[in-house]
Amino acid sequence: MAKKKTSIRDSVIAAAKQLRDDVDSLSFSEPVTHVYNPLRYAWNGHQAYLQHVNNKGVNVVFLGMNPGPWGMAQTGVPFGEIDSVKNWMGINVPVDHPDNEHPKRPVEGFDCSKSEVSGRRLWGLFRERFKTADAFFKDHFVLNYCPLVFMEASARNRTPDKLPAAEREPLNEVCDTHLQRLLQLLDPTHVVGVGAYAEGCLKRSLEAINSDAKLSRILHPSPASPAANRDWAGTATKQLKEAGIWK
Secondary structure, eight states: OOOOOOOHHHHHHHHHHHHHHHHHTOOOOTTEEEEEOHHHHTHHHHHHHHTTSOTTOOSEEEEESSOOTTTHHHHSSTTOOHHIIIIISOOOOOOOOOSSOOTTSOOOGGGOOOOOHHHHHHHHHHHHHHSSHHHHHTTEEEEESOOOEEEETTOOEEOGGGSOHHHHHHHHHHHHHHHHHHHHHHOOSEEEEESHHHHHHHHHHHHHTTOOOEEEEEOOOOTTOTTTTTTHHHHHHHHHHHTTSOO
């Protein structure tokens, strides 16, 4: 009997499990005092999200940097703002707790009352344009480069690019390997960095696998960006049209 071919979806889930284990083997030092790995404690949410990936591959891949404290850190979904994940994607599953939980950054899962602004803007744009999650996921998928959340003793968020080189380089190696694997599996025509950091990660990975996918970038929807606070959805839509991704 012929061996059953592994589906794209199953391969993406297997790659996420590998990434989950690989990043858990890394260590980080002060000023980072707390590291959350939502691929571990929020695996139910992440796996449910990965079930949305089109088994035939996708046309467009969006890439973010790493989880936000009120988004993916709560739901396991990239840019995972609660309302969008729960009421648009239809994902609402039990979420566990990280081993070393910061008292100022509790993980409440889908009971979290805070809203991740970046996620609300990003998924809100997709929701407005595509109406249903199924319509969006038919040709698109959203990934995060690094699955870890880094916090200092004060609970201040520390982004991966601010880690010292001795910690950042092994992390990048693991995350690059995973990103390259997903780009090979999904075989997109377009890849979009959500912000400059993600664009750089995509550029590196596309070159490594000799992919001819077209690279572009949209403005990051973070409320810390003054430009993003002035009609982010309009700016991002214009950028996607100029890149030939949306009509």
